[in-house]
Amino acid sequence: MTGSTHSPAEDTGPAPDRPTGTAGRPIRVLLAEDQSMVREALAALLGLEPDIEVVAQAARGDEVLAAARAHAVDVALLDIEMPGRTGIEAAAELRAALPELKVVVLTTFGRPGYLRSAMEAGAVAFLVKDAPAAQLADAVRRVLAGERVIDPTLAAAALAEGANPLTDREREILRAAADGATNAELAAALHLSQGTVRNYLSTAIQKLAARNRTEAVGIAREKGWL
Amino acid sequence: MTGSTHSPAEDTGPAPDRPTGTAGRPIRVLLAEDQSMVREALAALLGLEPDIEVVAQAARGDEVLAAARAHAVDVALLDIEMPGRTGIEAAAELRAALPELKVVVLTTFGRPGYLRSAMEAGAVAFLVKDAPAAQLADAVRRVLAGERVIDPTLAAAALAEGANPLTDREREILRAAADGATNAELAAALHLSQGTVRNYLSTAIQKLAARNRTEAVGIAREKGWL
DNA sequence: ACATCCGCATGACAGATGTCATGCGGACAG
DNA sequence: CTGTCCGCATGACATCTGTCATGCGGATGT
Incomplete structure (x- = not known):
């Protein structure tokens, strides 16, 4: 269990360098998730991190692109199941319009097919909501450093499943x-x-x-x- | 049809100090939800409230009762879809073992049948995760004050649907x-x-x-x- | 005590569903 | 250019699914 990880003092490890160019300013995050309570709770969670700021929220997939444009976002956190557009579709849209932006897909269901589609749509990280909360802020920092963040178990499952056999x-x-x-x-x-x-x-x-x-x-x- | 009805009897029995926000100790909350990230995010959200303390968490329905017993909990917040036991089943269990404890059912799906079952199992509040986050802390305070908290729209839907017609x-x-x-x-x-x-x-x-x-x-x- | 209602249970029948053999045309390797 | 593979498309046939008429027994209200 990765329970209480609130030690900003030992936080110096994963931030030797700010990969977004301008050193020191907080990471600007967009959070897209249709369930208000969950969205705002995740925002509260990320708000506890000193180097992360949630600058925009979206409740629908078709609000994501405009919100990302309007707020000069560094990282977009997208749920998959949303009205308007799925997080996967929104990710593809973001890649086309704002290629610099890092996309993290966050979902309830660790379905191998979702992982595959998310990666094909340009996401650089894939998190399931089952994972410990600490991984969220961690993933935000790591994708900005150029890493990909994928649960190895899920990646293995996705490879084992093979591609979608349906035409x-x-x-x-x-x-x-x-x-x-x-x-x-x-x-x-x-x-x-x-x-x-x-x-x-x-x-x-x-x-x-x-x-x-x-x-x-x-x-x-x-x-x-x- | 919502909170305006207080229970006339069985109120203010053994309460020299009302644990409600006024001046007493903080409200002790148990949070049961299987998705770690959501659970910990909700805990962070509640942690922002000065008069509320999340003293126990459970990831499975069958851990709820023991956790509630072990931590002298005032209010239990239960998700419905959980492994081990559903939140509804856990609510029934809690009512039988710890009748003082107030149960709030919190769920993704605003299904009328869920509301009905939750109330029959002894829950005094029913929240959907679509609702604004502020309602969560609000509901915790209100159930402790003896109110019932139910979304009026959903209550109407539940009444309109009628009971489950299936044998x-x-x-x-x-x-x-x-x-x-x-x-x-x-x-x-x-x-x-x-x-x-x-x-x-x-x-x-x-x-x-x-x-x-x-x-x-x-x-x-x-x-x-x- | 009785009529009535309702859940449980069954088999016959019609219509919907799943399987098979077959054929057309585009993509691709040789 | 040609053979092969694969996706798309169809109709005939056997099986599965949904409906109906019918009956049994326990609960309920009068």
């Missing part, structure tokens, strides 16, 4: 089927024959080693492939 | 079907005929106004009836 069509149909749509509706919505829809579902079920669509949806969700 | 059997089967089990397996596991299983699912589907088992599971989950 675009299969994912599309599985996602729609997850909401309870009957495959006649799917066929109509996608302008396909009913048999074709069934066939995609069938191959998806086989690829995921499931016994029916319900289980297939569960497995795909669990791995972050949906 | 025990239906819930049991729907829950199992949610994992992707085929109903032949369900029949074997529950020592029923296959037709019977289908029938339970059928009535569940009708009660929930769903079109198939998948959608029924989704609806039941959303309402907190699973």
